Amino acid sequence: MTVRVRFSPAPTGYLHLGSARSALFNWLYARKTGGAMVLRIEDTDTERSTPEHIAAIKDTLGWLGIDWDEEYLQSERFDAYLKVVDDLIADGRAYYCDSTPEEIKARAEARGESADGGYDNYNRDRNVQPGPGVVVRFRTPDEGVTAWDDAVRGRVTFDNAVLEDFVIVRSNGTPMFHVANAYDDLDMGITHVVRGEDLVNTTPRVLLLRQAMGADDVPTFAHLPLIVNEQRKKLSKRRDDVSVGDYAERGYLPDAMRNYLVTLGWGPKDGVEIRPVEELIELFDLADINKASAFFDVKKLDHFNGEYIRALPTEEFVAQATPFVDASEYDIPAELFASLAPMVQERTKRFDQAAELLDWVVGDPVEPSEKDWRKVMGKDEVPAILDAVIERLADVDWTAEALEALVMGVGEELEAKSQLPVRLALTGKRAGLPLWEPMAAMERQVIVDRLRAARARI
RNA sequence: GCCCCCAUCGUUCAGUGGCCUAGGACACCUGCCUUUCACGCAGGCAACACGGGUUCGAAUCCCGUUGGGGGUGCCA
Numbered sequence: 465m466t467v468r469v470r471f472s473p474a475p476t477g478y479l480h481l482g483s484a485r486s487a488l489f490n491w492l493y494a495r496k497t498g499g500a501m502v503l504r505i506e507d508t509d510t511e512r513s514t515p516e517h518i519a520a521i522k523d524t525l526g527w528l529g530i531d532w533d534e535e536y537l538q539s540e541r542f543d544a545y546l547k548v549v550d551d552l553i554a555d556g557r558a559y560y561c562d563s564t565p566e567e568i569k570a571r572a573e574a575r576g577e578s579a580d581g582g583y584d585n586y587n588r589d590r591n592v593q594p595g596p597g598v599v600v601r602f603r604t605p606d607e608g609v610t611a612w613d614d615a616v617r618g619r620v621t622f623d624n625a626v627l628e629d630f631v632i633v634r635s636n637g638t639p640m641f642h643v644a645n646a647y648d649d650l651d652m653g654i655t656h657v658v659r660g661e662d663l664v665n666t667t668p669r670v671l672l673l674r675q676a677m678g679a680d681d682v683p684t685f686a687h688l689p690l691i692v693n694e695q696r697k698k699l700s701k702r703r704d705d706v707s708v709g710d711y712a713e714r715g716y717l718p719d720a721m722r723n724y725l726v727t728l729g730w731g732p733k734d735g736v737e738i739r740p741v742e743e744l745i746e747l748f749d750l751a752d753i754n755k756a757s758a759f760f761d762v763k764k765l766d767h768f769n770g771e772y773i774r775a776l777p778t779e780e781f782v783a784q785a786t787p788f789v790d791a792s793e794y795d796i797p798a799e800l801f802a803s804l805a806p807m808v809q810e811r812t813k814r815f816d817q818a819a820e821l822l823d824w825v826v827g828d829p830v831e832p833s834e835k836d837w838r839k840v841m842g843k844d845e846v847p848a849i850l851d852a853v854i855e856r857l858a859d860v861d862w863t864a865e866a867l868e869a870l871v872m873g874v875g876e877e878l879e880a881k882s883q884l885p886v887r888l889a890l891t892g893k894r895a896g897l898p899l900w901e902p903m904a905a906m907e908r909q910v911i912v913d914r915l916r917a918a919r920a921r922i
Numbered sequence: 923g924c925c926c927c928c929a930u931c932g933u934u935c936a937g938u939g940g941c942c943u944a945g946g947a948c949a950c951c952u953g954c955c956u957u958u959c960a961c962g963c964a965g966g967c968a969a970c971a972c973g974g975g976u977u978c979g980a981a982u983c984c985c986g987u988u989g990g991g992g993g994u995g996c997c998a
Contacts, residue, residue, distance in 0.1 A: 474997070729935090735936060
């Protein structure tokens with residue numbers, strides 16, 4: 465049997481981390497098995513779905529290097545869903561319902577039950593006719609169980625009795641998620657449904673619908689553990705940085721993001737986490753996916769990204785970092801950046817942080833912290849060091865090698881560390897790029913002025 | 923309330939009855955390298971939630987407790 469998986473986002477927002485991971489796991493499985501990856505846009509909620517979101521989702525999938533073999537839009541298939549619903553109604557497996565939420569609630573209260581118990585199947589046999597404000601509900605069985613073997617969770621069982629008759633066609637005539645989903649999985653021959661755990665409870669409904677549509681088989685489900693935030697709650701648009709597109713804009717490499725995402729809920733058995741996607745595809749398996757939710761750890765993502773950035777050929781690094789450098793608050797000439805790129809690349813975990821390393825080269829040094837100043841400049845020998853460096857700077861060859869020899873030479877002669885005071889005077893910070901190359905790229909007078917200013921401050 | 927689910931270092935993944943005095947990675951700490959930082963290298967800290975079973979033997983199987991999460995929409 466040829467594997468057919470699908471990624472089915474609702475285009476009601478941008479692609480977020482959780483969805484991206486679902487897409488990725490589907491894709492890995494399809495590519496591993498030589499199966500087909502279907503992109504199915506579930507835009508049955510016509511109110512909230514937009515073409516912009518569809519475009520953005522596709523863009524971001526492309527950015528992540530996730531491709532697909534077939535593409536469908538559910539809004540173009542409404543006729544088919546509605547036809548199936550008509551059959552269901554004719555069969556008595558679905559019925560019209562005109563109960564408003566208020567009425568349902570009122571009846572529950574009248575019975576002395578909790579108001580959030582859900583729909584009470586009130587209209588089942590009342591022969592409501594279609595009209596304004598009328599929805600179609602699916603008649604769920606009153607007994608028995610609906611169960612399936614989940615590739616990650618094992619056997620999952622639901623009592624049919626706890627399933628209320630749910631809406632399958634809205635009062636505005638549009639079909640809802642469950643029907644579209646059940647119909648399409650059947651119609652498109654989907655063999656494996658890989659999606660987030662937040663959808664487990666919809667599975668019995670979809671399965672029941674699928675049966676009602678005449679299916680006698682069940683796809684393999686794999687419900688992925690949720691990606692959570694520090695509070696162990698499902699990542700949410702409101703609280704968390706979940707838009708994958710935003711990560712792209714902040715200078716994360718798609719390969720790094722994809723590689724990190726794979727390690728959430730799954731891991732190669734040999735423990736090697738950072739590796740080429742081809743290997744990931746080879747090693748991946750639905751059966752090895754974890755059950756417990758996983759925290760999205762940006763620090764670890766940063767580490768992955770740093771590894772990927774360092775692995776780039778320098779020219780490639782320059783090419784990719786340049787847009788970010790240009791967009792930064794610093795005015796850094798392309799040539800300067802290119803010449804200093806190797807040392808920047810070594811120290812950059814995100815492209816949007818690259819420019820800041822050169823702040824002192826193209827602008828004034830930052831104001832040193834009091835603590836740094838005291839620690840570095842407070843030493844007795846510092847005035848002598850700075851005086852000597854300033855004096856010798858007047859006629860030194862303006863090359864990185866000569867500058868290094870000069871500063872280190874002064875240090876040796878005075879038997880003191882000369883690099884740090886010079887660094888603080890020039891950059892305002894104790895840590896940063898190696899000094900000599902950038903110095904050689906700067907004006908002699910600027911360097912001398914900064915050293916003099918620092919000397920005067922002691 | 924009702925339904926479903928989860929539980930190994932701070933985080934993440936490995937571990938599917940003996941190879942576990944529990945392993946890798948991130949983070950953190952120490953040292954080395956060094957022009958500071960970063961990289962790299964060598965170390966270190968640190969976990970099987972708890973209680974019962976089953977078994978010659980349990981992180982691995984079963985039950986319970988506790989803790990956590992997801993769902994409960996005319997969203998998906």
